[in-house]
Amino acid sequence: FADAGLDDSAFLDVVARIEGRYEMRFRDEWLRGIQTCGDLVDCIARHMVDAGDPDTSVDPLPTGGETAVRPRMTPPPAGTDPFPEIGALEARLRGLEQAGLTNPFLRANERVRGRTARIGGRDVISFTSFDYLGLTGHPDVTRAAKAAIDRFGCSASASRMVGGNNTLLDDLDRELASFLGTERATVFPCGYGTNASVFNHLFGAEDLILYDELAHNSIVQGAVASKAGKRSFRHNDHDQLDGLLRDLRPKYRRVVVAIEGVYSMDGDFPDLPRFIEVKRRHDAMLYVDEAHSIGTMGPEGRGICDHFGVDPAEGDLWMGTISKALGAGGGYLAGSERLIRYLGYTTPAFVFSTACSPPNVAAALEGLKVIQREPYRVTRLRERSELFLKLAADCDLDTGSSADTPVIPVIVGGSNRAILVSQLLLERGINAQPILYPAVRESAARVRFFLTAEHTEDQIVRTVEALSEVVPMATRAIG
Numbered sequence: 001f002a003d004a005g006l007d008d009s010a011f012l013d014v015v016a017r018i019e020g021r022y023e024m025r026f027r028d029e030w031l032r033g034i035q036t037c038g039d040l041v042d043c044i045a046r047h048m049v050d051a052g053d054p055d056t057s058v059d060p061l062p063t064g065g066e067t068a069v070r071p072r073m074t075p076p077p078a079g080t081d082p083f084p085e086i087g088a089l090e091a092r093l094r095g096l097e098q099a100g101l102t103n104p105f106l107r108a109n110e111r112v113r114g115r116t117a118r119i120g121g122r123d124v125i126s127f128t129s130f131d132y133l134g135l136t137g138h139p140d141v142t143r144a145a146k147a148a149i150d151r152f153g154c155s156a157s158a159s160r161m162v163g164g165n166n167t168l169l170d171d172l173d174r175e176l177a178s179f180l181g182t183e184r185a186t187v188f189p190c191g192y193g194t195n196a197s198v199f200n201h202l203f204g205a206e207d208l209i210l211y212d213e214l215a216h217n218s219i220v221q222g223a224v225a226s227k228a229g230k231r232s233f234r235h236n237d238h239d240q241l242d243g244l245l246r247d248l249r250p251k252y253r254r255v256v257v258a259i260e261g262v263y264s265m266d267g268d269f270p271d272l273p274r275f276i277e278v279k280r281r282h283d284a285m286l287y288v289d290e291a292h293s294i295g296t297m298g299p300e301g302r303g304i305c306d307h308f309g310v311d312p313a314e315g316d317l318w319m320g321t322i323s324k325a326l327g328a329g330g331g332y333l334a335g336s337e338r339l340i341r342y343l344g345y346t347t348p349a350f351v352f353s354t355a356c357s358p359p360n361v362a363a364a365l366e367g368l369k370v371i372q373r374e375p376y377r378v379t380r381l382r383e384r385s386e387l388f389l390k391l392a393a394d395c396d397l398d399t400g401s402s403a404d405t406p407v408i409p410v411i412v413g414g415s416n417r418a419i420l421v422s423q424l425l426l427e428r429g430i431n432a433q434p435i436l437y438p439a440v441r442e443s444a445a446r447v448r449f450f451l452t453a454e455h456t457e458d459q460i461v462r463t464v465e466a467l468s469e470v471v472p473m474a475t476r477a478i479g
Contacts, residue, residue: 018044096419104422104434113137115454117431125459127432127449132296132406133377134454135327135367145328148362156355161345164355172322172365176332179302179368180294180320181312184340187361189353191291191321191331192218197349198319198333199258200225206253210244212236214265216289219258235263238274245282256285256316261293261304265440265448267402267409269293272308276315285316295325296406301371301378307404322356325371328364330356381406381453388451388460395468400444406451409435411444412471417478418445424470430463 015026018040030043081087096103109126110118114137117126135141148168158164169187176185188194199222203209207228211219214235223230229252233241241257249255257279262269272288279286290303298306303320305312312318318334333343344350356364371377385406392399398411412418418434425432425447432447440446449463 014040096416099416101416101419102423104419104426107431115452115456115459119426119431122429124426124429124431125455125463127430127451127455127463129450129452130292130324131327131454132325132381132450132452133301133327133367133371134452135325135363135370138327138367138370140370141327141363141366144362144366145359148358152358154359155357158355159351159353160355161351166355166358166361168358168361168365169355172361172368175365175368177334179372180318180334181302181305182318182334182340183337185332185334186340186344186350187322187356187364188331188333188347188350189356190329190349191319191323193349193353194319194331194333194347195219195289196222196225197347198317198343199223199228199256201347202343203228203254203256208248208252208255209258210241210255210284211258212260212263212270214263215258215260216264216291219260219289223258235266236268236270238271238278241275242278242281245278245284249282249284254285255282256287258287258289261288261290261297261320262405262407264292264407265409265435265446266400267405267407268400269297269304269307269405272304272310276310286314287317287319288315290318290320291324292405292407294320295371295378296381297404299378300375301325322360322364322367326364326367328356328360328367330360330364377453381451384453384455384457384460385451387457388449388464391461391464392467395464397464397467397471400446408449408451409446410449410467410471411446412474413443413445414478415442415445417474418447420474420478421447421467421470424473425463425466428466428470430466432463 015031018026026043034040034043076082093103107119110121112118112126112129114134115126115129116123118124152166152168156164156166156169160169172187173185176187177183195216195218199209199219203226205227207226209223209226209228209230211223211230211232212235213232215232231244233244245255257275259270259275275286278284288304293304293307295301295303297304300306303318304310305315312334313336316335317339319331320334321331323329323331333340382404385404385408388408389399389402392408392410400409400411402408410421412421415434415436418436422432422434432449435446435448437445451460
């Protein structure tokens with residue numbers, strides 16, 4: 001590829017575009033050794049069809065009590081690092097130091113008050129928090145959490161199935177269902193684990209999982225863990241999804257389409273009514289991850305259904321977290337009475353994990369009440385997000401497809417450039433994290449901003465002014 005003028009970054013962009021075109025994901029080991037276009041074509045031909053596809057020829061499983069024999073592997077030479085991945089990470093961190101860049105990750109907050117955090121003994125404006133509505137420090141929310149500790153202690157100390165359930169959790173189940181407009185909801189210990197567990201649990205070898213190519217890692221890992229077939233489709237492309245379902249639906253018992261209410265890298269969202277049309281047409285299930293849309297979308301902050309005026313009964317599974325706009329920690333599933341009751345009795349992440357802690361549950365429960373009691377928070381969040389986008393556009397900053405959400409990327413093109421922008425912002429009293437390859441394409445590396453209802457207009461103006469200064473500086477420093 002060097003002969004074609006492609007450096008490593010350009011090659012990875014090509015790979016990312018091919019992933020979208022062929023509904024596949026390249027594993028790192030597949031890319032090693034690819035030197036020519038022919039090598040890449042051969043790789044696509046070998047791996048384009050998932051092993052779960054009924055049309056794929058796979059080796060039969062042993063029968064009659066036979067034991068599967070794995071091919072004999074040659075052990076690595078003595079002294080070889082058994083985990084070269086660790087060495088690769090260490091080399092990348094050394095590369096940052098050699099480039100004069102500071103590692104931007106794992107910065108420790110010494111204190112957080114509203115949208116100001118103290119880092120390294122210095123107060124900075126923080127754009128790194130999911131606390132969209134400012135509920136984590138709301139006096140009613142913190143008071144409820146403290147009261148729950150006095151009543152139940154700091155931990156549930158068991159899974160909900162076997163002694164960890166309490167009246168607060170039951171109340172939160174009911175309040176979530178009412179807030180979302182579903183028949184039933186069940187609180188899980190964490191959002192990531194909910195996605196990672198439910199796909200593997202609910203869908204098997206006769207099923208197919210179709211997910212947006214920009215779906216959260218928890219959805220992808222849940223699909224990978226499942227014995228079901230799995231394929232990605234182009235981001236927010238309901239037309240391509242329609243074509244895939246037209247070709248593939250007859251081959252499977254059940255097909256589920258997994259999308260998100262708001263995508264946390266780009267700050268955009270799907271055309272939910274169109275996806276519902278497609279899922280209806282092909283008798284598929286629709287699974288929507290509302291981690292970043294609950295509390296942020298719709299006139300009342302009730303999520304993407306509220307935004308579009310859609311009845312939640314039109315979907316099948318509504319997943320979300322209570323760790324973002326609700327100001328606590330945990331996840332949930334919502335939907336029909338029968339399906340959610342079944343998942344609450346059987347999903348491994350629910351059955352085998354310690355339940356959400358009482359203070360988290362009480363905080364989320366009170367947070368739901370605050371959203372309804374103080375609707376101005378949702379309105380102010382939208383106004384602050386619109387202000388940031390308008391000012392960024394006035395300064396010719398690239399915010400991609402972000403619109404009508406509090407997730408706003410500033411795309412700078414290049415991981416080292418994004419790190420430098422983040423570093424220069426921190427020097428100016430602004431904390432915003434860079435998002436690097438492979439989380440996004442190398443050419444789409446960015447600094448990501450989470451807006452909240454507690455950010456002031458002055459803080460937003462100051463931040464965009466700083467961006468208009470440091471982005472060109474980083475571009476000149478790292479071409």
